[in-house]
Amino acid sequence: MNARKSFGSRPRARILHPVSLTVRRGEILGIVGESGSGKSSLGRALLRLHEPTGGRLSFDGIDITHSGEAALRPFRRRMQMIFQDPQSSLNPRHRIRTILGSGLDLAPQTPGESRSEALARTLAAVGLDSALADRFPHELSGGQRQRVGIARAIATRPEFVLADEIVSGLDVSTQAQVLALLKQLARELSLSLAFISHDLSVIRTLCDRVVVMRAGRIVEARPVADLFDAPRTAYTRQLLDAIPSPVPDPGWLERGPIDRDLAATPAG
Amino acid sequence: MMVPAPLLAIDGLSARLRAPPHRPLLRSVCLDVREGEVHGLVGESGAGKSTIGKAVLGILPRAIEPCGGTIRLSGTDLLGLSPARLDAVLGTEIALIPQDPMTALNPSRRIFDQLTDGLRLKRRLRGQALRDKAVALLQDVQIPDPEAVLRRYPHEISGGMRQRILIAAAFSLDPKLIIADEPTTALDVTVQKEVLRLIRKMQRSHGTGVVFVTHDLGVVAQVCDRLTVLYGGMVVEQGETAAILAAPSHPYTRALLDATPRHDRTGSGMRPIPPQVAAALQAELARYGMGPGAHV
Numbered sequence: 129m130n131a132r133k134s135f136g137s138r139p140r141a142r143i144l145h146p147v148s149l150t151v152r153r154g155e156i157l158g159i160v161g162e163s164g165s166g167k168s169s170l171g172r173a174l175l176r177l178h179e180p181t182g183g184r185l186s187f188d189g190i191d192i193t194h195s196g197e198a199a200l201r202p203f204r205r206r207m208q209m210i211f212q213d214p215q216s217s218l219n220p221r222h223r224i225r226t227i228l229g230s231g232l233d234l235a236p237q238t239p240g241e242s243r244s245e246a247l248a249r250t251l252a253a254v255g256l257d258s259a260l261a262d263r264f265p266h267e268l269s270g271g272q273r274q275r276v277g278i279a280r281a282i283a284t285r286p287e288f289v290l291a292d293e294i295v296s297g298l299d300v301s302t303q304a305q306v307l308a309l310l311k312q313l314a315r316e317l318s319l320s321l322a323f324i325s326h327d328l329s330v331i332r333t334l335c336d337r338v339v340v341m342r343a344g345r346i347v348e349a350r351p352v353a354d355l356f357d358a359p360r361t362a363y364t365r366q367l368l369d370a371i372p373s374p375v376p377d378p379g380w381l382e383r384g385p386i387d388r389d390l391a392a393t394p395a396g
Numbered sequence: 397m398m399v400p401a402p403l404l405a406i407d408g409l410s411a412r413l414r415a416p417p418h419r420p421l422l423r424s425v426c427l428d429v430r431e432g433e434v435h436g437l438v439g440e441s442g443a444g445k446s447t448i449g450k451a452v453l454g455i456l457p458r459a460i461e462p463c464g465g466t467i468r469l470s471g472t473d474l475l476g477l478s479p480a481r482l483d484a485v486l487g488t489e490i491a492l493i494p495q496d497p498m499t500a501l502n503p504s505r506r507i508f509d510q511l512t513d514g515l516r517l518k519r520r521l522r523g524q525a526l527r528d529k530a531v532a533l534l535q536d537v538q539i540p541d542p543e544a545v546l547r548r549y550p551h552e553i554s555g556g557m558r559q560r561i562l563i564a565a566a567f568s569l570d571p572k573l574i575i576a577d578e579p580t581t582a583l584d585v586t587v588q589k590e591v592l593r594l595i596r597k598m599q600r601s602h603g604t605g606v607v608f609v610t611h612d613l614g615v616v617a618q619v620c621d622r623l624t625v626l627y628g629g630m631v632v633e634q635g636e637t638a639a640i641l642a643a644p645s646h647p648y649t650r651a652l653l654d655a656t657p658r659h660d661r662t663g664s665g666m667r668p669i670p671p672q673v674a675a676a677l678q679a680e681l682a683r684y685g686m687g688p689g690a691h692v
Contacts, residue, residue, distance in 0.1 A: 162584040163555075270441075299440035299611065301669040304655040308666040326584065329657035333665035356659065370585040371659045372592075372614030376638045380618050381593050 143169045144344045146183055151288065156314050156321045158335035158352065160328055160367075166344040167324050171290045174322060175207050176200060187288070205234045208281040210291040214273035218265040224251075224276055225261040231283030253316075254279045255309060271302040275309070282313060292324045307334050328371060332356055340364050401471070402428035403605040404452065404573055408465035411447060411456070411629075421447050421460060423630040423684040429573065434599060434606040436620030436637065438613060438652075444629035445609045449575045451475075452607065453492055454482045469573060487514045491566040493595070495578040497558035501550040507561055508546035514569045533564040537594055556587035560594065567598050574599070577609045592619050613656050617641055625649050628681045647673045 144166050151157050151174070161167040172178050176185060176192055185193045187203055195203075208231075211217035218227055225247060232246050241249070248258040254275040265273055274294065281289050291310070295303040311334060314321045325331055331338050331352065338355050340348040340363070348355060348364050359365045369384050404427075411422040422444045429435040437445040450456045452467055454474060467474045469489060474482065491514075494500040501510055512530050515521040521529060534542035537560040550558055559579065566574050576595060580588040596619060599606050608620055616623050616637060623640060625633040625648065633646040644650045651673045657665025 162586065300613075300652060300655040300657075300665075301440060303657075304666050305668045307657070308668070311666065327657070328585075329659040329665065332659055332662065333657040353662070366586060368659060370589040372589070372612070372618040373658065373660050374613040374617045374641055374653060374656055376617045376641060381589070381596055384589065 142344060144173065147344075147346050148183075149339055149346065149349060151320050151322055153287070153320055154314070154318045155337060156311070156323060156335045158331035158338035159322060159324045159341060160326065160331050160338060161341035162326060162367075164343075165341040167326075167341050168292055169344075170341065171292055171322060171324050174288075175209060175290055176203070205284040206286050207288040207290070208284055208286040210277050210281045210289060210294050212293040213297065214270070214277040215265070217277060218273060218280070220265055223262055223264055224268075227265075227276065228261075228279055228283050231280055235283060235285045250279050250283050253282060253313065255305075270298065271305060274298065274302070274306055278306075278309065278313070282317065282319075285317075286319070288320045288322070290322045290324070293326065294323075295330060296325070296327065303330070310334060328356075328367060340367070403431045403433075403470060404429040404607070405468040406448070406452070406465070407468070409448070409451060409462065409467060410464035411444075411451060411460055411462045414459055414461045418463075420684070421629050422451070423628070423681070424465065425626075425629070425631055427624050427631065427634065429605045429607055431572070431605055432600070432603045433622060434596070434608050434620045436616040436623035437607060437609045437626060438611065438616050438623055439626035439632075440611060440652075442628065443626035445611075445626055446577055447629070448626075449492075449577050449607060449609050452573075453490060453575055454486065487571070488518050488569045489571050490573045490575065491569065491571040493559075493562055493566045493574060493576040493579045496582050497555055497562055498550065498582075500562055501558060503550055505549075506546070507548050507550070507553070510550075511546070511561060511565050511568065514565065518569055529568075533568055534561075536567070536598065537561075537564045539564075554587075555583060556590060559583065559587075559591050563591070563594060563598060567602060567604070570602060571604065573605045573607070575607045575609070578611070579608075580615065581610070581612075588615075595619070613641070613653060625652070627677055630681065630684060632677075632680075648677055 147170065159167045159170060173180055173185065180193055183193070184191060187207065192200060192203060228247060228250055232243070232250065238246065247261055251258050251260065256272060256275050256279065260268065260272065265276065268276065295306050298306060307330065310321065313319060323331070323335055335352050338350065338352050339346050342363055348359070348361050355364065356368070359368055366384070372380065406425055406427045409422055409425040410420065412418040412420045425444070425448060427435065437448060439445050447460065451462060452474065456462070462475055469485070474485065477485065508530055511533060512526055515526055515529055530546055531542045534545060539545055539557060539560055545553060579595065580591050583591060592615065610616055620637045622635060623637045624631055625646065627648055633640060633644060633649045640649060641653070644653065651669045654667045655665065655669065
């Protein structure tokens with residue numbers, strides 16, 4: 129996959145300045161930034177949920193920058209999204225079987241595999257018992273619902289999956305399970321995963337490479353180990369310095385400047 | 397050495413759902429907050445940390461009833477107070493810094509009016525005295541151009557600034573105790589750090605005791621003097637923050653630390669709570685004889 133893109137909207141309200149990045153096959157790419165940095169806009173542009181006003185977006189070598197819905201349809205199966213809030217992204221009136229079914233219908237068939245076998249395989253891939261197929265979303269725990277959200281995304285057998293802040297509402301113990309699951313799925317299914325998060329600690333845990341965004345621009349794009357050990361920009365260093373570590377450090381709170389928030393900017 | 401009497405003493409506090417079968421939410425919780433101390437309440441969802449905060453403030457939802465124990469502020473049992481007496485304590489002796497600065501502020505009222513509610517209602521301040529005090533409060537929380545900010549509406553200022561307004565409001569009557577309920581959870585990390593720094597500074601200069609509710613062990617490590625780890629409404633571990641984080645004595649605290657992703661080391665944050673630790677916690681909950689916990 130080679131998604132190189134520039135994306136910008138009308139000058140009056142430019143959401144993304146021209147940005148260029150590539151998501152490689154089988155790679156977990158972290159996209160990190162503060163609120164309003166454009167990370168979700170970038171993610172949605174990668175899925176061609178927005179049509180860019182400039183630049184070029186290609187998927188598996190094919191230019192899809194301005195493709196219409198019909199032309200995009202074959203790509204839709206191959207690129208999927210996991211949403212932040214499984215509560216609101218799963219239809220409360222549908223059983224898990226139905227929620228996953230529409231995705232499974234689009235997936236290439238495995239010869240000799242029945243519909244219910246495919247369903248059980250998909251649930252097993254995210255660590256859920258096939259007995260849950262007849263439940264409704266409200267009958268599951270938050271962690272189980274997030275697993276269903278992941279199962280829904282991988283049901284079509286995509287090559288590229290975008291995960292937008294999918295662990296930010298979870299407890300750390302559930303978060304650890306979901307992160308371990310994503311890592312395992314990416315490896316087993318050779319998925320390219322774009323993982324959007326405001327949390328650099330989570331990015332370090334999960335990702336191979338990371339893109340730091342600020343005000344609609346990419347500030348830094350590097351392998352995770354390099355970025356955390358030797359950030360190149362003052363902005364990235366500032367973000368890293370602002371993360372409280374669970375090891376008490378008496379000087380931490382007083383260190384570092386910032387106060388840039390004090391400029392009276394309205395929240396977005 | 398004499399140990400000073402605690403500012404806040406919670407002793408054997410239990411609470412449950414009012415409706416049968418009365419699911420337990422707090423199980424004989426004991427904790428002390430000393431004057432000028434920041435005491436962290438840590439745990440995952442369902443641990444009871446916010447319920448404790450609400451019980452201290454006397455703002456438990458109707459569906460929840462306290463069913464044992466005492467909450468003493470400087471010796472006075474808050475659970476036994478009449479609504480009128482409790483109303484006199486709230487704001488003046490105990491104040492709240494809420495989680496979400498957007499929903500905690502009324503969108504249709506100017507900052508000045510919301511900031512000075514306590515000063516007008518409880519201190520009867522009016523006119524220029526009120527105006528001067530409002531400006532001084534915003535200066536304390538390092539807001540530039542206070543006069544202009546006081547005229548604004550909540551949507552006209554940033555999230556970090558809104559949280560500063562709420563901190564200023566909480567300190568406006570110089571309370572002895574502040575309940576900070578996840579006060580930085582909704583903020584970006586850089587803004588979070590400024591707000592944490594500010595709460596610490598204000599708390600030190602006023603000598604205020606703070607109950608700091610959070611799910612973030614990093615925040616606890618950098619802000620809290622002592623901490624209480626909660627699970628399923630029971631106290632799992634309690635003591636000096638540095639000592640507990642360096643060498644947790646309870647396996648659940650250890651497991652929470654292991655599950656926390658770290659920006660300063662590799663290979664962290666993917667270890668879930670081990671099944672034997674979860675099983676041991678359920679057994680401990682059962683020992684309280686109040687039925688199983690909701691959180692597994």
